[in-house]
Amino acid sequence: MAQPVLEWQAGTVTAIRPETRQTKSFTLVLPKWMAHRAGMHYDVRLTAPDGYQTERSYSIASAPERVGTIELTVERIADGEVSPYLHDVVVTGDQIEVRGPIGGYFVWEAAMGGPLLLIGGGSGVVPLMAMLRHRAAQHATMPARILYSSRTPEDVIYRQELDALAVGDRGFEAFFTFTRQAPPGWTGYRRRIDAAMLGEVIKPFGTHARIYVCGPTLLVEAVATALVQMSVPIEQIRTERFGPTGV
Amino acid sequence: MNMDDADMNTALMVDGNAIAGQLLDVFGRDMTMAVARCAGCAREAEMGALMAFTHSPGVVLRCPACEAAIARIVETPTAIYIEARGATFLRLPR
Numbered sequence: 001m002a003q004p005v006l007e008w009q010a011g012t013v014t015a016i017r018p019e020t021r022q023t024k025s026f027t028l029v030l031p032k033w034m035a036h037r038a039g040m041h042y043d044v045r046l047t048a049p050d051g052y053q054t055e056r057s058y059s060i061a062s063a064p065e066r067v068g069t070i071e072l073t074v075e076r077i078a079d080g081e082v083s084p085y086l087h088d089v090v091v092t093g094d095q096i097e098v099r100g101p102i103g104g105y106f107v108w109e110a111a112m113g114g115p116l117l118l119i120g121g122g123s124g125v126v127p128l129m130a131m132l133r134h135r136a137a138q139h140a141t142m143p144a145r146i147l148y149s150s151r152t153p154e155d156v157i158y159r160q161e162l163d164a165l166a167v168g169d170r171g172f173e174a175f176f177t178f179t180r181q182a183p184p185g186w187t188g189y190r191r192r193i194d195a196a197m198l199g200e201v202i203k204p205f206g207t208h209a210r211i212y213v214c215g216p217t218l219l220v221e222a223v224a225t226a227l228v229q230m231s232v233p234i235e236q237i238r239t240e241r242f243g244p245t246g247v
Numbered sequence: 248m249n250m251d252d253a254d255m256n257t258a259l260m261v262d263g264n265a266i267a268g269q270l271l272d273v274f275g276r277d278m279t280m281a282v283a284r285c286a287g288c289a290r291e292a293e294m295g296a297l298m299a300f301t302h303s304p305g306v307v308l309r310c311p312a313c314e315a316a317i318a319r320i321v322e323t324p325t326a327i328y329i330e331a332r333g334a335t336f337l338r339l340p341r
Contacts, residue, residue: 006271054249057267088330099268105263106295161290217259217260217261239332241261243260244255244259
């Protein structure tokens with residue numbers, strides 16, 4: 001498959017939407033927009049006046065069906081180099097240097113089929129949301145479930161959209177778990193994702209599910225290990241590790 | 248957080264996806280779907296699925312099955328070094 005050369009380009013920020021206390025979604029119009037596959041990311045590059053450059057990767061939150069623009073949801077890392085700039089300095093109308101879409105491994109397309117099991121922790125939900133938005137845009141009907149771990153209710157990204165999707169789409173269900181503080185009256189999960197929880201969520205899919213796991217490394221490690229112990233074929237599990245951010 | 252060094256190494260680990268942009272610079276194409284066969288245990292894995300340790304001067308990619316070092320990539324101001332003794336081969340999809 002011939003691969004187009006990816007060049008750095010200046011995207012224009014046309015909207016900034018706060019998602020949670022720590023996350024914002026940035027809509028960028030790209031002069032050389034290219035259709036991505038859900039799960040891919042863009043590299044963002046900042047250049048200081050003295051020429052110092054630094055890059056970070058951010059998952060695309062929007063579906064490829066949204067032509068001409070991308071949406072990146074970015075978690076603010078307090079001691080980070082790029083995310084505090086994006087959160088605290090960038091305003092609508094600014095230009096940001098980006099390159100993408102990048103990464104053909106952690107991707108799902110409706111044509112790949114299902115059932116689809118998405119497991120995310122913290123901002124690891126972002127590429128999973130792109131997959132769900134793509135699934136919805138394609139009116140795909142394969143069963144899909146998301147198991148999403150957050151510290152507190154205030155930390156859940158896309159909560160309203162996930163709830164609305166679950167109401168409007170009989171093929172989709174969302175499961176939330178809270179590791180520090182659950183909402184008042186919460187009857188669902190309130191612990192880190194473990195084998196028992198995975199067993200319950202995966203049950204209707206058996207070991208046939210296509211599984212995507214994204215989040216902090218220790219969460220991904222724990223989930224992948226548990227899935228393999230449940231005899232899920234390793235070829236059906238795709239993982240993306242974000243590093244040490246704890247959830 | 249109370250961790251010993253091994254735990255901290257695990258927590259800092261990412262995967263090949265995280266260096267997709269760097270691999271793109273080096274190889275001029277997406278490498279996350281390129282398959283590496285581990286010279287140690289013969290497991291074949293997409294580069295996107297390799298364990299990646301990036302908190303060092305350079306990147307170390309390890310086999311997800313046996314954790315042997317598959318490749319090391321070090322960039323200096325004048326050159327890029329790629330040591331890939333740990334891979335029997337890389338298979339790049341056309």
